[in-house]
Amino acid sequence: MPAPITDPAALQARLSPRPRRIGLDTEFIRERTYWPQLALVQISIETEDGLEVVLADPLAPGIAETLAPILADPAILKIMHSPSEDLVAFKHACNTVPAPLFDTQLAAALAGIGSGLGYQKLVEQLTGVTLAKGETRSDWLRRPLSAAQLEYAADDVRHLFELHDVLDHRLGELGRRDWLAEDATRTVTQADSDTPERWPHLAMRSAQFLDLDAQRRLLRLLRWRETHARQSDRPKSWILDNELAGTLARNPPIDLAGLQREFDSHPKAPRKLAATVWEVLNAPLDDEAEIPDASVAERRDRNRLRKLQAAVAARSAELGLPDGVLASRRWLEALLDHGRWPDALAGWRREALEPSLAPLLAES
Numbered sequence: 001m002p003a004p005i006t007d008p009a010a011l012q013a014r015l016s017p018r019p020r021r022i023g024l025d026t027e028f029i030r031e032r033t034y035w036p037q038l039a040l041v042q043i044s045i046e047t048e049d050g051l052e053v054v055l056a057d058p059l060a061p062g063i064a065e066t067l068a069p070i071l072a073d074p075a076i077l078k079i080m081h082s083p084s085e086d087l088v089a090f091k092h093a094c095n096t097v098p099a100p101l102f103d104t105q106l107a108a109a110l111a112g113i114g115s116g117l118g119y120q121k122l123v124e125q126l127t128g129v130t131l132a133k134g135e136t137r138s139d140w141l142r143r144p145l146s147a148a149q150l151e152y153a154a155d156d157v158r159h160l161f162e163l164h165d166v167l168d169h170r171l172g173e174l175g176r177r178d179w180l181a182e183d184a185t186r187t188v189t190q191a192d193s194d195t196p197e198r199w200p201h202l203a204m205r206s207a208q209f210l211d212l213d214a215q216r217r218l219l220r221l222l223r224w225r226e227t228h229a230r231q232s233d234r235p236k237s238w239i240l241d242n243e244l245a246g247t248l249a250r251n252p253p254i255d256l257a258g259l260q261r262e263f264d265s266h267p268k269a270p271r272k273l274a275a276t277v278w279e280v281l282n283a284p285l286d287d288e289a290e291i292p293d294a295s296v297a298e299r300r301d302r303n304r305l306r307k308l309q310a311a312v313a314a315r316s317a318e319l320g321l322p323d324g325v326l327a328s329r330r331w332l333e334a335l336l337d338h339g340r341w342p343d344a345l346a347g348w349r350r351e352a353l354e355p356s357l358a359p360l361l362a363e364s
């Protein structure tokens with residue numbers, strides 16, 4: 001593989017005229033930052049001579065800006081595999097999210113082939129080609145990239161057109177192209193809006209064992225942590241880890257000195273931010289009176305949940321869908337706990353499930 005393109009004009013020329021579809025993937029690093037650092041962009045295009053793979057270096061000046069209109073062009077279908085983090089990386093680096101999108105992992109699930117299949121496994125299953133996995137943990141920010149890295153990166157887009165053609169045909173036969181389009185649009189919208197979770201405490205298991213006052217304190221800390229992590233571009237756990245946040249919410253110090261003593265007993269505590277954390281811990285949020293009670297999970301009717309799961313399993317079998325595709329346990333828990341259909345179960349999923357689940361939800 002030739003070295004990645006670093007000249008915006010050269011990249012523009014390679015993508016002109018604009019193709020009707022592209023295979024798209026990225027390599028990024030997210031070990032020391034909040035935002036994924038876009039390190040390489042791989043694009044496959046169809047030419048008169050066959051398939052061509054273009055590698056672009058987003059660290060070079062002007063490359064991200066050149067990519068942006070291609071990614072945003074509604075006339076170009078972007079074929080990607082399990083792209084949620086790639087979309088966030090594009091949003092952060094290029095200020096746009098690729099659309100329209102065809103997600104080959106999701107398409108395989110909706111076609112009944114398998115849920116959560118990795119790219120290498122899906123390529124092998126549908127094309128018979130076995131891909132190397134040797135550069136998975138490479139440092140993609142180093143320059144120059146090695147020949148092995150470039151070949152590995154190129155492989156990630158070489159077979160996307162083949163996957164698309166097979167999967168799109170199967171979805172067409174099943175009448176499920178609209179299902180994929182609906183899910184892909186939701187994926188793009190989520191990446192583009194990039195809105196923090198309103199109630200992050202619900203994702204922490206320890207919150208289930210806190211009273212409401214403690215949950216409110218936890219919510220304050222988690223929202224502040226999210227904002228600070230985004231602004232400083234550092235991992236959330238580097239700002240305040242979950243264990244310490246839960247401890248402070250459960251047993252709040254009586255004063256700043258007490259908080260500092262608590263921090264002294266935790267090696268990873270943000271000591272320099274003690275005064276800020278103290279203010280956050282004691283400053284009520286405007287909407288915290290609306291906080292959903294995480295402890296409802298402890299009181300959840302597990303028998304009803306099992307009935308919902310059984311109904312979903314039966315419906316999935318009827319549709320030939322792998323387990324977890326139609327509705328995950330977490331989505332069913334949200335439906336049961338809050339009495340309303342979560343966004344993840346909107347659209348075609350609700351249409352498929354409501355006749356089976358509505359009677360179970362109506363049981364007293």
